[in-house]
Structures are given as structure tokens and as C-alpha cells.
Amino acid sequence: MDKMETYGQLAATYATEIGLKVLGAIVFWIIGRWLIGLAGRLVQQAMARQKVDPTLMRYVGSFLSVTLNIVLVVAILGYFGVQTTTFAALVAGIGVAIGAAWGGLLGNLAAGIFLVVLRPFKVGDFISAGGVIGTVKEIGLFATTVDTMDNVQTIIGNGKIFGDTIQNFTANPYRRVELKIQLAGNADHVAAAQLLREKLLEVPNVLPEPAPEVEILDFTLVGPILAVRPFCHNDHYWQVYFDGNRLIREALAAAGFPAPTPSQVVIVQQPA
Incomplete structure (x- = not known):
């Protein structure tokens, strides 16, 4: 008991x-x-x-x-x-x-944190990163979503973005549009350059400051090549690009500048 x-x-x-x-x-x-x-x-x-x-x-x-x-x-x-x-x-x-x-996944996570903290771009910016050019739609912890210019949604790992060159086209208030024009060898390049500087200011959304640049870029057998460089806001880049090309063609033709055509000089020697 x-x-x-x-x-x-x-x-x-x-x-x-x-x-x-x-x-x-x-x-x-x-x-x-x-x-x-x-x-x-x-x-x-x-x-x-x-x-x-x-x-x-x-x-x-x-x-x-x-x-x-x-x-x-x-x-x-x-x-x-x-x-x-x-x-x-x-x-x-x-x-x-x-x-x-999950080394790659954790790498994307770490890169995503740096993108959020350092903020090289934000949602709505037009960028070039990871081999993709487009508008940023979402910045996630592991990947960033970008809509390309042909309206294709593209998802890029943050590690690829952070380890590559990032170009933010929206960060600055304006950017330069790169155009070129081939002149004939006998054309007055000074008059052509002055004409284009004046006419480019009539293109919608081209900025008066900085003023459009028109200078000789290179020489070919046909004649000089002019670099035509107006400035505009990033949202109007392609509108200014296409309107600028059309203006170059129409303005030079209306002013009577000769069309650039390849030419050859043939020298015939008769035997003595």
C-alpha cells in the first residue's frame, strides 16, 4: 500500500x-x-x-x-x-x-533588394536592362516585368538586371534623336545644314533648347553625310524620329538640292 x-x-x-x-x-x-x-x-x-x-x-x-x-x-x-x-x-x-x-533564386532576391533600395529606375520608366528595352511595369523581389516597344510582356530576373548595364531613358528631361542624311557631292552642305536647323524647329515636340545640331558626320564616294540631331522628351522620341526623316526628305527636295547618286569616272586611254 x-x-x-x-x-x-x-x-x-x-x-x-x-x-x-x-x-x-x-x-x-x-x-x-x-x-x-x-x-x-x-x-x-x-x-x-x-x-x-x-x-x-x-x-x-x-x-x-x-x-x-x-x-x-x-x-x-x-x-x-x-x-x-x-x-x-x-x-x-x-x-x-x-x-x-536556390542560389540563383537567392541571387535574384538580393538583387531585387538592391534595386528597391538604390532605385536606378521606377515603375513607368523607359529603360534598357538585361538585353531588354521597354517600360517598367512591376519591380518584384525576384524579377522585374517590362513591356517592350512591340507590346510584349517580358519578365527579367533581377540578378541579370543588376549584373548588367542599366540605361534609364526617362531619368533626364530630354534625349537626342539620331538621324543621318546623305548629300550629293556637288550639294552646298552649309546651306543644307542651315535649312535643316530651321525646319527642324517646326517639327512638333522638338525642343528649341538645346537647339538641333546639323553637322558633317562622314564622307563617302557619293558625298558628305550630315548628322541631324534634334532633341525631345523621351515620350516623343519615335514621333520626332519619323517626322524628322520625312522633313529631311521633303525640305531638301523642295529647296532643289540634287539627289545623291553614285557616279563613276571612266578614263579611256587610246594606245599611242
């Missing part, structure tokens, strides 16, 4: 200890989760005051929440007497394996 009482007392003692530990773990979990939520809200509010990009805010919030939850679980396991050293080593090993398997 004494043995039964002893066993009963031991069972009650262990049950009490286990119950108190379970109760403590529940309280620990509730308080820990509340603190994790509080920390996340404080970080989000701090970044919102600094006007951090919303994409970066979501990423930081998720990363912080996952990290703190892992720490909380490890702490609760340690409270129950579980050897957390082995668990931590296992988590680290899994992390290394995932990192090795």
Missing part, C-alpha cells in the same frame, strides 16, 4: 511539473507571439516614416517574423529540456542546402 501511495505521489509530482511546464510554454508562446507582432509593427512604422518602398517593407517584415518565430520555437524547446544545439545545427544545415539549391 505504501508503494502505491509512493507511485501516486510521484505521478502527481511529475504531472504537476509537466502541467506547469506546458502552461509556462503556452504563456511563453502567447507572450512571444505578441512581442513578435509588436516588433513587426514598430519596424513597419519606422520604415513608413522613412518612406521606404512598400515592397522592401513587406520583405523585411516577413523576414523578421520568420526569424523571431524560429527563435521562439527553439527557446520553448530549450525550456522543455530538448537539446537545441542539434536542432540549430539541423536548421543551419537545411539553410545551407536550400541556399545551394
Whole structure:
């Protein structure tokens, strides 16, 4: 009978200890989760005051929440007497394996963070990046979506963008349009250049400042080649490009400049 009482007392003692530990773990979990939520809200509010990009805010919030939850679980396991050293080593090993398997994905993630923080371009900008030219529609953590000039949606990995040259055509208030015209060898290039400088100002959306540039670019057997360079806002580039080519053709023809045609000089020598 004494043995039964002893066993009963031991069972009650262990049950009490286990119950108190379970109760403590529940309280620990509730308080820990509340603190994790509080920390996340404080970080989000701090970044919102600094006007951090919303994409970066979501990423930081998720990363912080996952990290703190892992720490909380490890702490609760340690409270129950579980050897957390082995668990931590296992988590680290899994992390290394995932990192090795997802190296490219993690590289895109890191590049996406840098794109959001450094902001070489924003949504709506017209860029050339990763071998693609178009308008930025979305900047994600892993990839950036661009609509090309022929209206094809193209998704580029952020790692490719960040590791390559980025050209932002929208960053500056205007850009230069590159045009060329072949003159005949007997044409007055000074008069042609002056005529084009004046006529280009009549093309819609060509900027008066900086003034259009018309200079000799090169020489061929046919005659000189003029570089015709008006300036305009990026939104009007192709309109100015096509209108400029049409104006060159019509203005020079109306002014009576000869058409450039290849010519050869044939020298015939009679035997003495």
C-alpha cells in the first residue's frame, strides 16, 4: 500500500511539473507571439516614416517574423529540456542546402533588394536592362516585368538586371534623336545644314533648347553625310524620329538640292 501511495505521489509530482511546464510554454508562446507582432509593427512604422518602398517593407517584415518565430520555437524547446544545439545545427544545415539549391533564386532576391533600395529606375520608366528595352511595369523581389516597344510582356530576373548595364531613358528631361542624311557631292552642305536647323524647329515636340545640331558626320564616294540631331522628351522620341526623316526628305527636295547618286569616272586611254 505504501508503494502505491509512493507511485501516486510521484505521478502527481511529475504531472504537476509537466502541467506547469506546458502552461509556462503556452504563456511563453502567447507572450512571444505578441512581442513578435509588436516588433513587426514598430519596424513597419519606422520604415513608413522613412518612406521606404512598400515592397522592401513587406520583405523585411516577413523576414523578421520568420526569424523571431524560429527563435521562439527553439527557446520553448530549450525550456522543455530538448537539446537545441542539434536542432540549430539541423536548421543551419537545411539553410545551407536550400541556399545551394536556390542560389540563383537567392541571387535574384538580393538583387531585387538592391534595386528597391538604390532605385536606378521606377515603375513607368523607359529603360534598357538585361538585353531588354521597354517600360517598367512591376519591380518584384525576384524579377522585374517590362513591356517592350512591340507590346510584349517580358519578365527579367533581377540578378541579370543588376549584373548588367542599366540605361534609364526617362531619368533626364530630354534625349537626342539620331538621324543621318546623305548629300550629293556637288550639294552646298552649309546651306543644307542651315535649312535643316530651321525646319527642324517646326517639327512638333522638338525642343528649341538645346537647339538641333546639323553637322558633317562622314564622307563617302557619293558625298558628305550630315548628322541631324534634334532633341525631345523621351515620350516623343519615335514621333520626332519619323517626322524628322520625312522633313529631311521633303525640305531638301523642295529647296532643289540634287539627289545623291553614285557616279563613276571612266578614263579611256587610246594606245599611242
